[in-house]
Amino acid sequence: MSLFSPAEGWYYKKVSKDEKMWMMVALVLCIMLFVWMVMWHVYGKQNPSSITYRTSTAEFSKLSEAYTRQYMVGSDNGIPVVRPEPNSDVFVMGEMWRWSPVLILQKDQSYKFHISSRDLVHGYSIQPVNMNFQVYPGYDYVLEFKPTESGEYKVICNEFCGIGHHTMIGKIVVIEEEADLKAYGYENFKKAPGPALEKKNEPLSETEMALLGEQVYTLKGCGACHKTDGSSQIAPPWNGLFGKEEEVIENGKKISIKVDEAYIKESIKNPQQKITVGFENTPMPVFPVTDDEIDQLIAYIKTLKD
């Protein structure tokens, strides 16, 4: 009858016994589901946090960079490694396309993560434990994690963030005792010597410059796209780059140039001026780096041979 007016008296028809029973069961289930969520906040151990701070991409970049610089103990595949104290604040930055830093955590200890993004929306997905959170630019999301099992965890990005989305993968290592570090090749990672190097008054040697350059490379996330092992999925690799002849597009015209100090400086400050052929679809963003840091990066690139 659903295509016609219902029969007279439809409004007063008694609800049948079985339908009434089912509706009662359904109503009880609905209330139970609601109460369950509320109770999990009391008795459960996994509850998304309500703590968020307003921030800006610039402010959070500064914070997380300072944090990483201070607590960095080494680097793993171009990503800084930090070993935070239990119960301390940990700053995690998501950007196209890396999670930084790599973390060494102690099993059964709590850490207050502050997670934000430098550019787009990202998804913070810890595997294989399979916990997933959303990360926004401009919002500092505070999540207090307590790893309950030791082992190696990966952090993949599960919110689309551009063509290199699939390369965005980070790492968390959870250890029970010091000896566990060996399994990850982290046994020699110690607290960094501190920024004493930069405070010297006399000019730095090329080697010192290159070392600082490597630190900039790691801290600023150059390695998310520019590899040093020759692979070139998203951007030109840096090994063997200095002094190389490169095909670039300038003002829509293809020209050939030699990679020198001036070219690298221009590419960092104004990345759209000359675009390397083959990487037209992955334009480089402008990063906040100082002239000193650029000089250090150049020194570092010079040391990278094929």
Place this chain on the structure above:
Amino acid sequence: MFRTCDITGFKVDLRSEKLIRYNAVFAVISLLLAVTAAILLVFTRYQPVHLLGAEWYYRLVTFHGLNALIFWIIFFEIAGLYFGSTVVLNTKFCAPKLGWIAFALMVAGLVLSNIIILMGKADVMLTSYTPLKAHPLYYLGIILFAVGALLAVVLFFGNLMIARRDKTYGDTMPLFTYGLMTAAIIAVITLASGALIYIPTFLWSLGLIDNIDPAMYKLIWWGLGHSSQQINVAAMVSIWYMVSFLSVGGTSINERVSRSAFVLYILFICLASAHHLLTDPGVSSAWKVWNTSYAMYLAVLASMIHAFAVPSSFESAQRRWGYNKGLFQWLSKAPWGNPAFSSIILAVIGFGFIGGTTGVIFGMEQTNIIVHNTIAIPGHFKGTVVIGTTLTFMGITYYLIPLIFRRKIVGFGWAKWQPWMFFIGIALLSISMIVLGQMGVPRRHWDSSFSGGPFTYNFNPAVDFFWALMMLGGTLAFLSTVIWILIVVISVFFGPKVNGPADMQLAISPPAPEAKSHKGFEAPGTLALTVIFLLVFLALFFLNWKWLAATWNVN
């Protein structure tokens, strides 16, 4: 201006019929575009083939989402709204010229957005979360489409007013149209949210606005994105009731209950945006719990009420026809040779057991942690919008071809098993995606071997099996969709004309006889089925919470 249908006896406004036809044709075109992209995407994610490059993968994910979730569904729904407000009510179309303007706007939106996507200017996914930015014309295309759709919804209400004024139906609006009215009201809420977010985003893409806050964007966008799925639910449930009537002469065993359930949809479904913000910063737990539960699950209650009312309408009618033996004779003696009937039964089962269960569980605040943005989420909505809505729309089309296009169905033998093939295909696809997601596989991800990344990750080796199953299911579903499209296109353009009731391949049942007064249960078979459903739901519920409890602690 009118013809009287020689099969159903309805007065059909010819101008309305033409609008219904054109909107339906564009629905089918959109579906073809969507599934063509879908099969390429399946074979990209299936890593041994890895068909497309990263760029085209993301481009076609965007393309597929827009054509499947927006264009196919909404064009079909507009056709349905026109049908329910004119033909079913024996009334005329209030403003056919405006109907064509609405249609032209929607077609313009479809063409514009699709061209911009294929040109590579809008690789932003359907959700286009800011600060990802597409070409302004992409947003403009969607705005045009939405304005057209909104105009069509307004015309639907215009038709209702004329029918009411002219008293073309009895005292009470038929249940089918009542359900569609629910869909139309939700559509207004939804399209308003769409305007609220797409217009500023359009201005932002033109450089006229500096910044669109990403959390605000996501909150309002999902007021469009999720609520629009509830338009589908309301439209789909209305069609379920209609097919119960057409195929076995059944009706809701208590129309007041069914209608109240529709009202619950209107009142609570607009809170659904929260389902997408459960693991996000910015909103509090209290806000999340209240909204994600639609104010204590009152919209879920509505679906559970329909879950009983729809099958019981079939059962009660069948029993009155004399199929009274045992719990399930009403089901075994049902008109399984009628593809509309089998589509609807399969859609009810798929929607409930796959889409419904996962929807409620994934939408709870804490369990969302273990599925958010994993491939389990598209797995879930394949179980709602594809196995539910799309299969329902496919099924009802088997009635529309003879009744509205006045053509016989070519290849009727194929039509009989097409719904089964589609059901099996999508069920495999959807269940494998849900399992993959539970193992952490992300959605919208080109390469699960993370090539080019600083590290790599190997998922649980069981994923290989489910990837293969997903590929198989996707292929089956693709083939059966192609079969359906061929049947529809060939029938509509080349099929023999229908000249009266004798040419109907799908039976239209007379209303089932009045029930003799009886004590006890009216639909014991349905009650048994709903209890099974409840047990499956509880099993999945506790499984998911157990998995959640095994993760790290987080606060």
